[in-house]
Amino acid sequence: MDPFETKVVRGMTMRKDPAREPCFAVADTDDQMISWPDWTDESKRERIHRHMNNEISTAEVAAQCLCDFPDAPWELRMELARQVWDESRHAMGLYRRLKELGGHKGEFPVANFEWAVSSYLDSVIGRITVMNRTFEAGTMDLMAFIPDGWRAHGDPETAELLDAIAADEIQHVRFANHWVHKLCAENKRNLIKVAQAVGFMDAAQKAIAPPPGSTNLVGVSVEDVSQSAPINVADRQLADFTDDEIAVLLKKHDLESLVNRQEAGVRQ
């Protein structure tokens, strides 16, 4: 793996951002971003714009894995190559929709947190643990609800686009699950790499979290626009999380009472 440039954000060293056109203002933290809790036309465009950049960033993480880890198993590299293509189609679909809604690239600030954390890690298992199995799985949870939000606000076109993207993301999480389990079974030392990767991600998330009461660039409380969702049990099962892993996640989210429903395959 070639050496790379880093940046320090609130005391945390991470990988320097990937290249962006000058029209983009690149932020490091949520309080440097713009977002609104409501569903005005501007807010809708910002949601799409942010998601578009996230897809680009994910394509970049997968692409960087292809050149940083030439000795990774070929079948895993094929999955990563496919992911690069998938994420590029997602980004272009969102860009198309952004323009249809009167927006343009660079209209809002963007952040590359997932790249900065994932691509800092020095093992392919660490990167797919963080990027696919954590960040993308988290997006999968959100995507169980987000398309309905767009439908409820009169935009079935964007809802369908997001649902198509969500279907692809399941495979990205699934292959990460497959390879993390396989590589750990083959070599127990990989468990340490997984633990280190998760530890680094947790530390980075804590470091960049704005202090309580922070507002973003348009004066909106960061807490009011932070996104979280219950565990999307159905899609996590499709993505080959084991029942035990899902139960742990539900417990972590204080949803222990739902474990039995999950075991029965009920979509949360």
Added chain:
Amino acid sequence: MSIRLNVKQRANTVGTLRFLSVFLMETLARWIPMTPEMEVKMLLSRQVWRMAQQADRLGRRANELRAPLHYNRTPRHAFLAAFKQLAAVTDTIDRIDAFHDVALPALATAYKSYLAETDQLTDEPTVMICNQALGEIETMRRERNEWGSEIPKPRTPDSDALKAVRQAVAAANNDVVDQSEQVA
């Protein structure tokens, strides 16, 4: 005589074509984060998957020709040096055209050369892979000009860097596969 390439020679060529496909896949992947223009990133991302699929098919075919699964064989030194020079270009337009207008035609020439040499009947599985790859190369070259509205047009005349790459690849393009025994 119909059989002009023996099994070993076929495997050598298939392994070399796979090496080149993987090399180009990795080159594109390296360029994606360091290229600022969004639509260019996305164009390169499409081609990563195409190159991976070509490499995958060749790698499986190599195994049917008594070579290891996903056998990679280094091309002749001059050709490899030319491709390394190509991978080192830094300008966005140069990158787009180094891949679509220099590397892909060179790869197509290698596929066509193999098709002209091998026996179309006994080596039909490889023939099918080559023909599929040639179709994909045509698609990729077409996409350079037709996909996305924000992909910059080719520079006329070429930059000095791209001109040098063209010359290096052209000079080495007639002798890509090393059929000697000592190559890994």
